[in-house]
Amino acid sequence: MANQGFEYYPPPEVPENWPQPDPSPQGEGGDQEPQVNGPMTPERRILIIACTLLIAVSLAFILRGMVFTIRNVRVVGIHNLSWQQVALSAGLGPSSNYFNINEERIREGINANRYLIYERMQKVFPNTLFLYVHERQPIASINYIGIAYIMAEDGMILESTRNLGEVNTLMTVSGLALRDIREGKPPLSTKVGQVEAAIGLIQELLNQGYAQQIEDINLSEPTSIYMTTRDGFSVHLGDSNHLRAKLGTVRAVIEELKRRQHTGGVIEATVPGEATYRPDSV
Numbered sequence: 001m002a003n004q005g006f007e008y009y010p011p012p013e014v015p016e017n018w019p020q021p022d023p024s025p026q027g028e029g030g031d032q033e034p035q036v037n038g039p040m041t042p043e044r045r046i047l048i049i050a051c052t053l054l055i056a057v058s059l060a061f062i063l064r065g066m067v068f069t070i071r072n073v074r075v076v077g078i079h080n081l082s083w084q085q086v087a088l089s090a091g092l093g094p095s096s097n098y099f100n101i102n103e104e105r106i107r108e109g110i111n112a113n114r115y116l117i118y119e120r121m122q123k124v125f126p127n128t129l130f131l132y133v134h135e136r137q138p139i140a141s142i143n144y145i146g147i148a149y150i151m152a153e154d155g156m157i158l159e160s161t162r163n164l165g166e167v168n169t170l171m172t173v174s175g176l177a178l179r180d181i182r183e184g185k186p187p188l189s190t191k192v193g194q195v196e197a198a199i200g201l202i203q204e205l206l207n208q209g210y211a212q213q214i215e216d217i218n219l220s221e222p223t224s225i226y227m228t229t230r231d232g233f234s235v236h237l238g239d240s241n242h243l244r245a246k247l248g249t250v251r252a253v254i255e256e257l258k259r260r261q262h263t264g265g266v267i268e269a270t271v272p273g274e275a276t277y278r279p280d281s282v
């Protein structure tokens with residue numbers, strides 16, 4: 001009754017010599033995966049290589065533009081200038097790359113700015129650059145045919161102005177036999193040793209912290225240098241030899257004279273370690 005309504009057909013008989021299917025798709029190494037793709041053609045290989053190169057180049061451009069571009073500039077040694085002015089002098093821009101930084105070009109660019117002296121640089125991976133510079137400071141003025149030329153400690157002329165009131169706080173350097181003076185260069189004199197003596201004396205005054213006390217340096221004769229202090233003392237230093245010892249003696253003598261209520265007079269300090277004082281005649 002269970003098979004009522006259905007007809008049953010037995011499976012056909014299979015001959016004994018009929019080939020049987022191989023249970024392994026690969027024949028003898030049945031444990032291998034079947035080969036899905038066809039053999040690698042030259043065209044397909046070229047396409048894969050081209051795609052790989054395209055991805056690599058794109059990644060390199062992304063890294064160059066977003067990771068290795070110099071985005072942080074730190075400037076050490078500036079006082080009045082901004083870091084942007086230093087970076088501009090160094091030739092740095094939006095496209096400056098960590099791996100393409102050329103120190104010689106940066107040195108030349110910074111040194112071309114009359115206010116700056118290049119010292120060194122430091123790169124910090126991946127996008128930071130430290131610049132170490134020395135910023136020249138106005139220290140003295142040279143008055144020449146109605147123009148005040150502002151000079152740095154190494155003799156570099158920084159600026160020029162016709163308003164002499166702007167340089168009242170700076171010491172003056174007088175007596176120079178000038179033959180050329182302009183911004184961005186040290187002055188040139190027709191008398192040998194004048195400019196060199198001025199620079200050497202100014203630098204020693206700075207080293208001893210006494211530059212602000214000097215009103216004028218007269219170098220009419222480089223072998224007979226005179227200084228005038230803001231306290232009213234006239235100091236004769238002789239030549240530019242042994243300036244450290246001479247200035248040290250002058251400072252000590254002036255302090256003692258001020259303690260004794262002396263104002264003005266002439267101090268002879270041409271011999272290192274020795275000084276004589278002569279008050280102004282009444």
